Amino acid sequence: MSLEQGCVQVYTGNGKGKTTAALGLALRAVGRGLKVCVFQFIKGGGRYGEHLAAEKLAPLMTIIQTGRPGWVNTKDITEDRHIAQEALARAEELLTSGLYDLFICDEINGAVGYGLIDVEQVLGLISSKPEKTELVLTGRNAHQLVIDAADLVTEMTEIKHYYKAGVPARTGIEM
Amino acid sequence: MSLEQGCVQVYTGNGKGKTTAALGLALRAVGRGLKVCVFQFIKGGGRYGEHLAAEKLAPLMTIIQTGRPGWVNTKDITEDRHIAQEALARAEELLTSGLYDLFICDEINGAVGYGLIDVEQVLGLISSKPEKTELVLTGRNAHQLVIDAADLVTEMTEIKHYYKAGVPARTGIEM
Numbered sequence: 001m002s003l004e005q006g007c008v009q010v011y012t013g014n015g016k017g018k019t020t021a022a023l024g025l026a027l028r029a030v031g032r033g034l035k036v037c038v039f040q041f042i043k044g045g046g047r048y049g050e051h052l053a054a055e056k057l058a059p060l061m062t063i064i065q066t067g068r069p070g071w072v073n074t075k076d077i078t079e080d081r082h083i084a085q086e087a088l089a090r091a092e093e094l095l096t097s098g099l100y101d102l103f104i105c106d107e108i109n110g111a112v113g114y115g116l117i118d119v120e121q122v123l124g125l126i127s128s129k130p131e132k133t134e135l136v137l138t139g140r141n142a143h144q145l146v147i148d149a150a151d152l153v154t155e156m157t158e159i160k161h162y163y164k165a166g167v168p169a170r171t172g173i174e175m
Numbered sequence: 176m177s178l179e180q181g182c183v184q185v186y187t188g189n190g191k192g193k194t195t196a197a198l199g200l201a202l203r204a205v206g207r208g209l210k211v212c213v214f215q216f217i218k219g220g221g222r223y224g225e226h227l228a229a230e231k232l233a234p235l236m237t238i239i240q241t242g243r244p245g246w247v248n249t250k251d252i253t254e255d256r257h258i259a260q261e262a263l264a265r266a267e268e269l270l271t272s273g274l275y276d277l278f279i280c281d282e283i284n285g286a287v288g289y290g291l292i293d294v295e296q297v298l299g300l301i302s303s304k305p306e307k308t309e310l311v312l313t314g315r316n317a318h319q320l321v322i323d324a325a326d327l328v329t330e331m332t333e334i335k336h337y338y339k340a341g342v343p344a345r346t347g348i349e350m
Binding site: 001003004005007009011013015016017018019020021022023024025026027028029030031032033034048049050051052053054056057101102134147150151152153154155156157158159160161162165167170171172173175 | 223226
């Protein structure tokens with residue numbers, strides 16, 4: 001099957017649940033036989049639970065990780081920007097191939113926030129979306145122009161977070 | 176593997192992404208070999224994409240649907256309350272069995288909001304949680320006492336929604 005109509009969804013805000021909401025969409029879509037690509041920006045640091053689970057859902061689900069191990073070097077973004085720019089070109093190629101019903105650009109808003117990708121490039125990506133492909137963009141601080149270009153925008157707001165109570169990131173829950 | 180420490184998470188608010196965030200958590204946990212139960216309240220109406228996908232992730236992932244087909248009869252909640260009360264007893268039995276590392280009570284906040292489950296019963300469920308089990312509660316209008324009892328609370332706020340632009344619920348995305 002394929003979608004009749006593809007929209008643009010944005011999950012942003014400082015709360016937990018942006019990437020996981022996108023992963024949940026991926027799970028539901030795979031259940032319906034849709035083809036899904038989860039394309040992760042600035043997430044080169046190791047394999048998380050979602051990568052291991054994706055193997056169980058192949059070939060319908062593909063996860064691609066890009067970025068350096070560790071986090072963005074905010075003092076000198078040269079290398080991170082280079083990697084993100086190459087990743088963006090690859091994402092655009094995969095998106096426009098029309099091979100995927102659901103295409104998730106995870107943390108692309110973060111990549112824009114760090115200056116690794118220009119907001120005009122994200123708008124270009126959005127406008128290159130095949131009509132029947134659902135495009136999902138995640139990451140905090142979504143640019144207003146991206147929000148304007150989206151059909152659905154949800155903000156995840158942190159009301160209470162256990163990190164502040166000293167609970168560390170846990171394997172299987174946060175990663 | 177199992178979790179060292181299980182917390183209580185709440186996903187609430189009027190925005191899209193509460194159930195899907197819980198499903199994404201389930202996917203990540205399954206990737207790590209954790210055992211997951213997604214227990215759905217007031218969602219008896221047909222099989223969604225997540226139910227079909229869960230089969231691919233069995234035996235680590237189990238989804239249980241409860242509730243009448245259709246939506247809650249708000250004019251006379253007698254039957255819905257009876258079903259929800261039976262469901263709650265079953266959920267508590269499964270939760271306290273300790274068989275699951277991640278236990279998701281999907282739409283339990285909605286069941287409270289409709290008067291099908293009392294908030295004191297949800298607090299009882301929370302306090303019966305095994306130490307190493309992660310408990311996730313979803314649904315809009317989470318009760319303040321539930322928020323107080325949780326370790327992590329995220330509110331999903333609708334900034335823009337395509338339903339208002341006339342896009343219908345789509346198989347593989349919304350269901």
